[in-house]
Amino acid sequence: MNILRSLVRRGAALCLAALLVLPVFAADGKSEAAGRQEDLDFLYGQVLARHPDLFANTPEAEFLALKAEIEARLETESKTDFLLDLMRLTALVGDSHTMLSIGNAADLRIYPFSLVRRGTAWYLSTAAPEDRALLCQEVTALAGRPVEDVVTAFGQIFGSDNRVHLRRNFRQASNVADIYEYLGLVEPGAPLTVEMKDGKTLSLEPVDQAAANELEAVRIADLITGTPETAQADAYYAAKPLSESTYYIQYNACAEEEDLPMEDFAAQVAEDLEKGSYDRILLDLRNNGGGSDGVIWPLFSLIRTRQLVQGDDVELVGLIGERTFSSALINAVEIQEMGGVLAGEAAGGSVCHFGAVKTFALPNSKVPGQLSSKYIDLSTLLDAGAGRGVEALEPDVEVAQTLEDTLAGKDTLVDWLMGHPERLEAKAYPDAPLTRGRFIGLLYEAAGEPEAALMELPFQDCLGGIEWYTPALGWAKATGIALGDTEGNFNAARPVTWKEAAVFLARAAAALNLPEPDPATNRRGPVPAALAGGWMQSSATLAWDLGLLPASVDYSQPPTREQGEGMAESLGVQVSR
Numbered sequence: 001m002n003i004l005r006s007l008v009r010r011g012a013a014l015c016l017a018a019l020l021v022l023p024v025f026a027a028d029g030k031s032e033a034a035g036r037q038e039d040l041d042f043l044y045g046q047v048l049a050r051h052p053d054l055f056a057n058t059p060e061a062e063f064l065a066l067k068a069e070i071e072a073r074l075e076t077e078s079k080t081d082f083l084l085d086l087m088r089l090t091a092l093v094g095d096s097h098t099m100l101s102i103g104n105a106a107d108l109r110i111y112p113f114s115l116v117r118r119g120t121a122w123y124l125s126t127a128a129p130e131d132r133a134l135l136c137q138e139v140t141a142l143a144g145r146p147v148e149d150v151v152t153a154f155g156q157i158f159g160s161d162n163r164v165h166l167r168r169n170f171r172q173a174s175n176v177a178d179i180y181e182y183l184g185l186v187e188p189g190a191p192l193t194v195e196m197k198d199g200k201t202l203s204l205e206p207v208d209q210a211a212a213n214e215l216e217a218v219r220i221a222d223l224i225t226g227t228p229e230t231a232q233a234d235a236y237y238a239a240k241p242l243s244e245s246t247y248y249i250q251y252n253a254c255a256e257e258e259d260l261p262m263e264d265f266a267a268q269v270a271e272d273l274e275k276g277s278y279d280r281i282l283l284d285l286r287n288n289g290g291g292s293d294g295v296i297w298p299l300f301s302l303i304r305t306r307q308l309v310q311g312d313d314v315e316l317v318g319l320i321g322e323r324t325f326s327s328a329l330i331n332a333v334e335i336q337e338m339g340g341v342l343a344g345e346a347a348g349g350s351v352c353h354f355g356a357v358k359t360f361a362l363p364n365s366k367v368p369g370q371l372s373s374k375y376i377d378l379s380t381l382l383d384a385g386a387g388r389g390v391e392a393l394e395p396d397v398e399v400a401q402t403l404e405d406t407l408a409g410k411d412t413l414v415d416w417l418m419g420h421p422e423r424l425e426a427k428a429y430p431d432a433p434l435t436r437g438r439f440i441g442l443l444y445e446a447a448g449e450p451e452a453a454l455m456e457l458p459f460q461d462c463l464g465g466i467e468w469y470t471p472a473l474g475w476a477k478a479t480g481i482a483l484g485d486t487e488g489n490f491n492a493a494r495p496v497t498w499k500e501a502a503v504f505l506a507r508a509a510a511a512l513n514l515p516e517p518d519p520a521t522n523r524r525g526p527v528p529a530a531l532a533g534g535w536m537q538s539s540a541t542l543a544w545d546l547g548l549l550p551a552s553v554d555y556s557q558p559p560t561r562e563q564g565e566g567m568a569e570s571l572g573v574q575v576s577r
Contacts, residue, residue: 030364032074032075033074033075035364035365036074036082036364036365037071037074038363038364039086039362039363039364039365039367040067040070040071040074040086040089042362042363043086043089043090043100043362043369044063044067044089047360047369047371048063048089048090048093048098048371050358050371050373051093051095051098051354051371051372052354052372052373052374052375053354053375054093056094057092057093057094057095057161058092058093058094062092063089063092066088066089066092067089070082070085070086070089073085079106079107080102080106080107080108080178080182081178081182083100083102083105083106083365083367084102084106084157084178084179084182086100086102086362086367087099087100087102087157087158088156088157090159090369091155091156091157091158091159092159093159094159094160094161095159095161095353095354095372096159096160096161096162096165096325096348096349096350096353096354097326097353097354097355097357097370097371097372098159098354098357098369098370098371098372099158099159099369099370100362100367100368100369101367101368101369102367105365105366105367106178107208107209108176108177108178108209109176109177109178109206109207109208109209110175110176110177110206110207110209110212111175111176111177111180111191111192111204111205111206111207112126112127112128112175112204112207112212112215112217113126113127113175113194113202113204114126114171114174114175114219115139115147115171115174116171116220116403117167117171117322118400118401118402118403118406119400119401119402119403120400121138121403122138122139122140122147123136123137123138123139123220123403124136124137124139124194124196124202125219125220126217126218126219126220127202127217127218128215128216128217128218129216129217129218131202131218132218134196134200134202135218135219135220135223136220136223136403136407137196137197137198137200138196138197138198139194139195139196139197140195140196140197141193141194141195142174142185142192142193142194142195143180143185143186143192143193144193144195145185150170150174150185151163151166151167151170152166153183153185154166154169154170154173154174154179154183156183157179157182157183158170158173161350161353161354161390162348162349162350162390162391162392163392164322164346164347164348164392165325165348165349165350165392167322168322168323168348177192177206180192189206191203191204191205191206192204192206220406220407223407224406224407224408224409225407225408225409226408226409226410227409228409228410228411228414229242229411229414230242230248230250230284230411230414231411232250232252232287233250233252235252235257236251236252236253236255236256236257237249237250237251237252237253237257237260237262237265238250239265239268239269239272240272241272241276241278242282242414242418243418244276244277244278245277245278245279245280245421246278246279246280246281246282246417246418247269247272247273247276247278247280247281247282247314248281248282248284248414249269249281249282249283249284249299250284250287251283251284251285251288251296251299251328251331252287252288253288253289253290253291254288254290254291254292254293254295254296254326254327254328254331255291255292255295256295262295262296262297262298262299263298265298265299266298266299266301266302269299269302270302273306273312273314278314279313279314279315279421280314280315280316280317280417280421281303281314281315281316281317282317282319282414282417283299283316283317283318283319283335283340284318284319285318285319285320285324285328285331285332286319286320286321286323286324286344286413287323288323288324288325288328288331289323289324289325289326289328290325290326290327290328290329290349291326291327291328292327293327293328293330293331293334296331297464300334300338300464300466301464301465301466303316303338304338304464304465304466304470305465308465308470308471315340315341315423315424316335316338316339316340316341317340317341317342317343317417317424318331318332318335318336318340318341318342318343319342319343319344319413319414320332320342320343320344320345320346320347320393320395321344321345321346321347321348321401322345322346322347322348323348324347324348324349324393325347325348325349326349326355327355328349329347329348329349329350329351329353329393330376330378332347332349332393333351333378333382333384333385333393334382334384334463334466336382336384336396336426337382337383337384337463337466337467337468338466338467338468339468341396341397341424341425341426342393342394342395342396342397343395343396343397343398343399343413343417343424344395344397344398344399344413345395345398345399345400345401346392346393346394346395346398347392347393347394348392349392349393350389350390350391350392350393351378351379351385351388351389351390351391351392351393352375352376352377352378352379352385352388352389352390352391353375353376353390354372354374354375354376355372355373355374355375355376356372356373356374356376357370357371357372357373358370358371358373359371380493380494381493382463382493383435383437383438383467383469383492383493385493386429386432386433386434386435386438386493386495386561387429387431387432387433387561388429388432394427395427396424396425396426396427397424397425397427399412399413399416399417400412401413428561429561430560430561430562431560431561431562432560432561433495433558433559433560433561434495434496434501434558434559434560434561434563434564435492435493435494435495435496436482436490436491436492436493436494436495436496436500437467437469437472437473437490437492437493438469438561438564439496439501439504439559439564439567439568440469440472440473440476440481440482440492440504441468441469441472442564442565442567442568443472443476443481443504443505443508443568443571444469444471444472444475444476445472445568445572446568446569446571446572446575447475447508447512447571447572447575448575449471450475457470458470458473458474458476458477458482458484458490459473459477459484459488459489459490459492460484460487460488460489461488461489461490461491461492462490462492467492469492473490473492476504479507479508479511480507480511481504481507481508481511482504482507495558495559496558496559496564497558497559498530498531498549498555498558498559499531499534499536499539499540500536501543501549501559501564501567502531502536502539502540502543502544502549503536503539503540503543505539505542505543505546505548505549505567505571506538506539506540506542506543507539508571509542509543509546509548509571509574512571512574512575514546514574514575517542517545517546527540527541527544528544528549528555529555530555530556531544531549531555546570546574547570547574548567548570548571548574549567550563550566550567
């Protein structure tokens with residue numbers, strides 16, 4: 001770095017800081033500091049206080065300490081730094097849906113470059129014409145730090161509940177000079193160093209947005225030589241066959257088109273499916289940032305009706321990626337609840353998350369923002385979410401878009417799926433809690449999936465019959481294995497207890513006419529103490545003596561999926577004898 005240039009810049013920054021000490025008054029007579037105090041108090045006292053669990057991720061003491069720091073510099077810092085202060089305070093919530101948008105309120109300066117992430121690497125996606133040769137080169141460090149360390153630093157001002165969402169926020173703001181300076185990654189006014197894997201380095205000076213708009217640039221987009229058949233459509237949803245065996249549906253927003261309601265779109269899809277003979281339906285959520293999660297239900301109902309009533313064995317594959325967020329994330333987990341699999345890359349949304357946003361604007365600066373109003377706990381609402389918390393939704397089959405395919409105009413994921421027609425396997429979560437619905441589903445499979453008329457939903461709280469275990473519930477209710485409560489609910493997503501598992505096993509044994517335990521071949525030892533007593537005693541004894549309950553487990557802990565599979569397998573062995 002040029003020492004003289006550095007000293008001049010630092011001197012200019014100090015002079016600017018000295019000038020900022022002088023009080024500034026707005027047109028309404030209110031001092032700048034008073035207006036900032038008003039915004040700060042409104043944000044913390046009236047907005048963030050309405051969050052359903054404000055201190056879930058950060059202790060209250062840290063909020064109050066940062067608020068005090070901000071108050072101490074209300075009269076001395078720049079407008080941009082104050083707004084970044086407010087973003088930093090909001091980011092302490094650790095919630096991807098709670099945020100401020102300062103873009104139009106701050107005079108942000110930028111470095112003339114941008115990044116794109118493909119797989120696990122970052123690449124230079126925009127550069128000056130003279131740096132054309134560096135375009136598409138892998139970037140390993142920014143400001144002398146590994147890129148992922150810089151991503152972590154950006155997490156101080158971008159609230160995110162998972163790493164995928166944070167990376168997306170970072171990518172969109174990775175060229176904002178004011179953020180690097182605010183976080184202490186770059187000295188005020190100093191250039192940003194961009195280091196490449198091949199050893200080359202860029203040194204980029206910050207420019208204001210007006211100047212940036214006048215700069216010439218080369219972009220990855222200029223190098224792309226084709227367009228994939230699955231390129232994002234200019235519509236909320238669209239559908240078409242990709243081959244004789246694969247039907248493709250693109251769902252870009254959880255909202256209805258004014259001139260094509262979802263009911264009508266689902267009818268069009270139904271007509272297409274009737275005309276063809278498809279082995280697989282691809283439901284693409286990779287461009288969907290959310291909206292209302294219920295919009296897609298006519299489509300879900302269509303697919304499940306075909307599978308359950310018409311016996312259509314079509315495989316449902318949901319496509320997810322970084323941009324899959326909010327309500328689209330819920331729909332993706334519902335695809336798994338339907339027995340489908342997810343393919344692609346980790347979603348930007350978390351399985352369990354704060355959501356149902358409410359919007360607001362700060363009273364003085366008018367900066368817009370949004371706030372979560374409730375916690376959406378999919379781990380208690382869906383079997384597919386059991387055991388999964390505030391974490392990015394992972395695909396069952398991971399296939400990342402490559403830079404090479406991006407430049408060639410190819411869709412890596414869809415091309416991979418077209419080349420792999422075999423049935424895909426769902427990712428196993430052996431240690432996840434065993435839900436009541438899943439256990440009934442496993443018992444049904446062990447029994448050989450006997451036919452059972454399913455004229456209506458077996459229980460009041462079934463999710464419209466989309467659950468993969470719906471036929472199992474119908475069988476279990478018809479045979480008396482599962483009775484539900486007095487209100488006709490089954491609570492399928494609730495973890496099963498060992499005693500409930502014993503009852504289901506005993507009733508299944510009776511429904512399948514399994515022989516009574518033979519003392520010569522079956523256990524007759526004492527039933528584990530955790531299963532003894534109460535009205536379930538006889539069921540526990542029968543299931544124990546038949547060898548359907550595991551002999552060596554910690555019965556003080558609820559059963560896991562793996563243990564449920566073991567119990568179902570034991571039942572299957574008895575059925576096959």
